[in-house]
Amino acid sequence: AVAGERARRREVCRQAVAMAREQGRAEDQARAAVGFCDVAGWAVRDDEAKEELESALVAIGEGDLRLRARLTSRLAFLDSRAAKGEAEERARNALAWAREAKDRDALIEALYTLHFIIAGPDALPERRELAAELRTLAAPSSHRELALIALVDVACDALELGVPADTARHRVEIEELVGELPAPGEAWHLQVFETGLALMEGRFEEASERAERALALGTRIGHPYAVGCNNAHVVELAYWAGDDAELLARFEPVLGLRSGPVDWVKGTVARALLRSGDEARARELFAELASDEFRAIPRNIRWTRSIVEVAHLCADLGDADRAEALVARLEPVAERHGVLPVPVCYGGPVSWALARLAQVRGRLDEAEQLYADAEEGARSLGARPTEAAILLDHGQLLVHRRSLAEARTVLARSSELAEELSLGHLRARADSILPA
Numbered sequence: 001a002v003a004g005e006r007a008r009r010r011e012v013c014r015q016a017v018a019m020a021r022e023q024g025r026a027e028d029q030a031r032a033a034v035g036f037c038d039v040a041g042w043a044v045r046d047d048e049a050k051e052e053l054e055s056a057l058v059a060i061g062e063g064d065l066r067l068r069a070r071l072t073s074r075l076a077f078l079d080s081r082a083a084k085g086e087a088e089e090r091a092r093n094a095l096a097w098a099r100e101a102k103d104r105d106a107l108i109e110a111l112y113t114l115h116f117i118i119a120g121p122d123a124l125p126e127r128r129e130l131a132a133e134l135r136t137l138a139a140p141s142s143h144r145e146l147a148l149i150a151l152v153d154v155a156c157d158a159l160e161l162g163v164p165a166d167t168a169r170h171r172v173e174i175e176e177l178v179g180e181l182p183a184p185g186e187a188w189h190l191q192v193f194e195t196g197l198a199l200m201e202g203r204f205e206e207a208s209e210r211a212e213r214a215l216a217l218g219t220r221i222g223h224p225y226a227v228g229c230n231n232a233h234v235v236e237l238a239y240w241a242g243d244d245a246e247l248l249a250r251f252e253p254v255l256g257l258r259s260g261p262v263d264w265v266k267g268t269v270a271r272a273l274l275r276s277g278d279e280a281r282a283r284e285l286f287a288e289l290a291s292d293e294f295r296a297i298p299r300n301i302r303w304t305r306s307i308v309e310v311a312h313l314c315a316d317l318g319d320a321d322r323a324e325a326l327v328a329r330l331e332p333v334a335e336r337h338g339v340l341p342v343p344v345c346y347g348g349p350v351s352w353a354l355a356r357l358a359q360v361r362g363r364l365d366e367a368e369q370l371y372a373d374a375e376e377g378a379r380s381l382g383a384r385p386t387e388a389a390i391l392l393d394h395g396q397l398l399v400h401r402r403s404l405a406e407a408r409t410v411l412a413r414s415s416e417l418a419e420e421l422s423l424g425h426l427r428a429r430a431d432s433i434l435p436a
Helices: 006-022 026-034 047-060 065-079 084-101 104-117 124-138 144-160 164-178 184-201 204-221 226-241 244-254 262-275 279-289 303-317 320-333 350-360 364-380 384-400 404-420 424-433
Strands: 337-340 345-349
Touching (some): 006 047, 026 065, 047 065, 124 144, 124 164, 144 164, 144 337, 164 184, 184 204, 184 345, 226 244, 226 345, 262 279, 262 303, 303 337, 303 345, 320 350, 345 350, 345 384, 350 364, 364 384, 384 424, 404 424
Antiparallel strands (some): 337 345
C-alpha cells in the first residue's frame, strides 16, 4: 500500500480473505478485508470491497471494537456518494468505537472518513478540527497519507473562504508531515495540489509540466482519479488559452458520468459550446442544471465551484428569470470563492458571479460594487488570470454605462495583466473595447 501498488495489494488481500474465511478465522478475515478498501482512494464505487467488508463485519459480530471501527469506516466511505446521510451516521459510529478502542490507526481512518464525508460548504469548521487532530496523530503512523489529504483539503477550504494565510500555513504543515521523501501516493496528491495552485496564479508553463508529472505518477500507482484530475487541469489550461476545441475534446465525452464533478463539467461544456456557437445545446444543458431551481446540484465538496460555473453560464445566456434562483443560492456564500478540491480548479469569487447576475437583472449599481469586491477577492489570492477576467467584465459594464474614463482605467489594467500572463485572447478583447 505504501509503495502505491494498488493492484498487487488487492490480489494479496483477496487471497488472505479466502484463506481466513476457509479456516473460520474471523479476525484475520476482517484484517484482510480492511486491505480491500484504501480510504485514500476518494470513494470510487467498489462492490467487491463492500461485499467483503460487510461479510467480515458479520463475522466479527460485536467483538473487536478496533476492527469494527475500521470495517465500518470503510463501509461509510464507500457509501458516501450514494447515501451521504447514512454514511455520515456510520462514520460517526466508527469514530466513537475507534476512540473507545484507543487505537491510533482506527482513529485516523475514522477521522479521515468523517472529514471526507462531510465535505461541502456547510461543514468547513468541523473539517478544520478533524484535520488538526489527524495532523497530530499521523506523523508516527502508517496512515500519513490520510493526514496529508485532509490538510490539502482544508488548504483548499481556506481558499474557498478567501484566507490565503491559512492555505500557506497548511502547506507548511504538509511539508513538515511528509519531509523530503513522500510516498508515491503522497507525492501524487502534492503534485495535483501544486498544479492547481500554479493554474490559479497564472503560472501556466509550470502548471502544464506539473500536470504531466502528476498524470505519470498517478497512472503508475493506479489512482482512480489520476486521469480525471489531469483532464481537469488540461481543461483549465485550455480555458485560459482560449482553446475551446481542446476543452470540449476533453470534457464532452464525459458528460454522461454519474460520479465526480458532474455539474461543473456540464456547466463548463455548456459555456464552451455557447462560445463556439451552439446556443441550443448550451441551453439544453443549462435546463438540466436548473432542475428544481438548482437544488439538484448536491451540496458536497464540489458545490461552490459548480454553482459558480452554472451562474456564469446563466449570465452568458442572459437568462434573467433563472438568475433569481441562483442569486438565492449564492448570496449566503457571497464572501467565498469557487474552488474544486483537490485539483484546485479555481472559478473566482462568488461576488464575480453575483455581479454578472446583477447585471443580467438590470441592477447595474449593485453589479459595479460586486465587481469591485470580486477584483479585490481575486487579488488577495494571487489569482491573476481571474483578476484580469473580472476587470474585463467590469470594464464592459462601465462602457455600457458610459463611464468612459473609469472604463479606460479598468480595461487598461485588464489588458496589462493579460499581457503579463501571455493571455493574448483576453488582452485582445480588452483592447477591442477600450474607449478612445
